[in-house]
């Protein structure tokens with residue numbers, strides 16, 4: 001087996017709160033990945049202008065998003081280069097934040113659709129061994145209190161061709177950065193980051 005080349009990992013955070021629980025969780029995942037030999041770039045959507053998809057469908061023709069000239073144009077090359085992707089959103093009203101929803105909808109430009117109705121589709125990110133993690137944090141203690149949050153990230157990623165390796169929920173945490181009080185959570189997230197890092201460097205895995 002040839003030596004693994006550095007393959008970038010990318011994490012997308014979608015909390016409005018700088019230094020909040022999602023930020024801490026992403027820091028732990030990145031620590032685990034780095035310890036396993038793969039540094040992870042972390043992008044916070046609160047620092048980038050990502051407009052909602054306007055459904056113009058120009059991407060079907062152009063094979064990229066030409067509907068908006070916003071910060072997402074800087075993120076597309078990072079997404080394409082990274083074989084491992086982490087999506088992290090706090091639970092807001094049983095779902096991802098509006099920023100994460102906008103980000104996910106803007107990945108629609110990676111689909112190819114057939115001309116026959118009902119239109120069949122495939123993803124240009126598929127078949128490349130891409131791996132992903134999704135995670136959330138919520139104030140309330142029951143798994144029902146996170147509602148659709150994990151599924152809202154995992155399902156579109158799966159359709160786009162990622163294998164979602166773990167879906168991580170931290171509860172019950174409200175105060176800014178209060179997840180720091182949970183060392184077991186830190187260990188779980190570091191382990192997930194390491195798992196992702198190893199998965200994208202192991203070229204014996206099927207795609």
Ligand SMILES: Cc1cc2nc3c(=O)[nH]c(=O)nc-3n(C[C@H](O)[C@H](O)[C@H](O)COP(=O)(O)O)c2cc1C
Pocket residue numbers: 015016017019020021022023090091092093094095137138139140141145146147173174175176177
């Ligand atoms: C608009 C809004 C909606 C929320 N909805 C939920 C919810 O549906 N379920 C829940 O358990 N917590 C909910 N929360 C609490 C957050 O998930 C919780 O405070 C979390 O720790 C915030 O993470 P952050 O520090 O990364 O922003 C909500 C918070 C806000 C601001």
